[in-house]
Amino acid sequence: MTRPLPRTFLLLLAVVALVLAALWLRPAPDRAGKPANAIPVRVVSVVQQDVPRYLGAIGSVLSLHSVDVRPQVEGVLTQVLVKEGQWVKEGDLLATLDDRAIRANLDQARAQLGQTQAQLQVANVNLKRYQLLSTDDGVSKQTLDQQQALVNQLQATLKGNQAAIDNAAVQLSYTQIRSPVTGRVGIRNVDPGNLVRTSDTQSLFSVTQIDPIAVEFALPQQQLPTLQHLLKATTPAEVEAYLDADGERSLLGKGHLMLIDNQVSATTGTVRVKAEFDNQDGQLWPGQLVTVRLRTAVDEDALVVPPPVVQRSIDGHFVYRLDGDTVTSVPVKVLYQDSTLNIVAGVKAGDRLVLDGQSRLKPGSKVEVTPDAPAPAEMADRRSQP
Template structure:
């Protein structure tokens, strides 16, 4: 048998070298793809530095600063009602009138009696002057002079009594014109014109309630009393916001300021009542309405903020995953303040890229692949405020 030629042996060796080289290259190309498949996709957000207001929340009740039940102050027939239900009125506006004929007659009678008493006083005064002249020459007795002086004094008192009767009748007459004691909104009418009304009636004619400005009353824990006192004594009134919670969303009804802290703490609940005042020109706040109140207690200057999903809770406390290159590191943090939109944290630096989504698959040192970066907390707040 003829041995293989040298050229065939060399060709076989070349083929073996080419096959080995191809296998080595294919392994190098597959390695990155395998590593890429092992990377965990995450979203990250950068730590931002901004001023953050701190709030405390409570459930409050809207109250009118002035609400008056309009009742008759004299007895009489209700002749006219000059306002409609739900009408806005100003202080001093005429609301209704009562039959005033009997009171006018009493007023005329009191004026007539005053005229009579004044005429009698004038005659008695002239006689008193005459008696004084005669008494100097013993033309009249001292007893007669004293009696005339007493008569003048009696008539003077009668005149004052008549004047008081006139003033009383005028006051009674003014009560027949029912005027608004405050600026506000007329409620539902309880009595129609033509009915006899008395001061002892249990039902009022209607109510007038002040709507602008208006108040909101709420309760806070007694531990906040020092904070409330400092806010009340501050040169700038503390901001208070009122929200209406409906369909899972909160709608801002108005912004006001802290106005009053009650003079005692409730022993049963351990809370103190607080009142805030609001401008209510648009009438978004209504007496008796339940609202969510947010009181701004402080403003954190240059705070480090992150979205709430960034902060995780572990056995040893709170921590975050920080992106270092293409791997993550577990960093312990302290949560200084939190609400529904952001957390104030300590333990990281501004600009650090933290994992926002995908933490459940992570562990320290894990390799990650970053998907499009989430907006910063301030940007998210701006987007929520846009329609």
């Protein structure tokens, strides 16, 4: 015989059944108040700002003046008056050579000049005497002509003596080697005490101008009209030089466009371009490879969006614009693009466009905006970085 269940147990079962029924019949909660079929997307607002356009290239830093200092006369290098790496000015004395032999030649030339001057003085006195005597046939015309020829010969010898003095003075000046430019002294190749000759293949050292300095780079020949327009502009086109290191760029200096080469390379189809930089802090160094950006134009009040916003179809470019909780496909025209932004036409400043999640969208799709989209100010900040 089965015993009946206690009344308390039956009441407990009834309560549990009522709770389960209430949970089963309650409608599912609407999470965050969004439709159950909404597609999560990220959005960004259209920004209106001035956008500079750039051309990029790899350039090489060049000195505007770099001189290999070599002797112009043969002699023993007696002194080197500058240190390696020292900054010097144009005209500073760098080194001296043994000048004793050249000084002796200069003294000899001066002595010969004095001797010729004395001979010419006597010849002129005799010439005047013969000219007076020739008026009453006191001397033959032949004798007078011979004396005149002697005076002319001594005058020519005098000019030769003076030229020899000038040449010896120039040779003497070569024994003092002075800096031809303002710049930095390089590594010394010859020590004092060595005999140096003009035929030596190795220079004493070099002097290289550092400030200002130039950067040379090449651009496609299709950019030649743009470059010519920039050269004719009243304001020089700005050029920036960056050093790429460990995946990051550091600005080395800002300069301006100086010139373009007078011909296009037939092998590469490029034209060489040179820019000049103020380099007081020495960030740019001759022979250094840098990344160059040439500013070609500035688009004022341009409508700017990140590159992922713009989609492409067989009909052209388009974007998804957020209208309430749905999206609309809007055709746009891409006016300019680079790795950081696109300049578009067809939308308005402040329009909210889909940045991520377009692959699941179609016109009229309901969307749920996620909060991790970049703000417009952040996009502008990234544009200012190299």
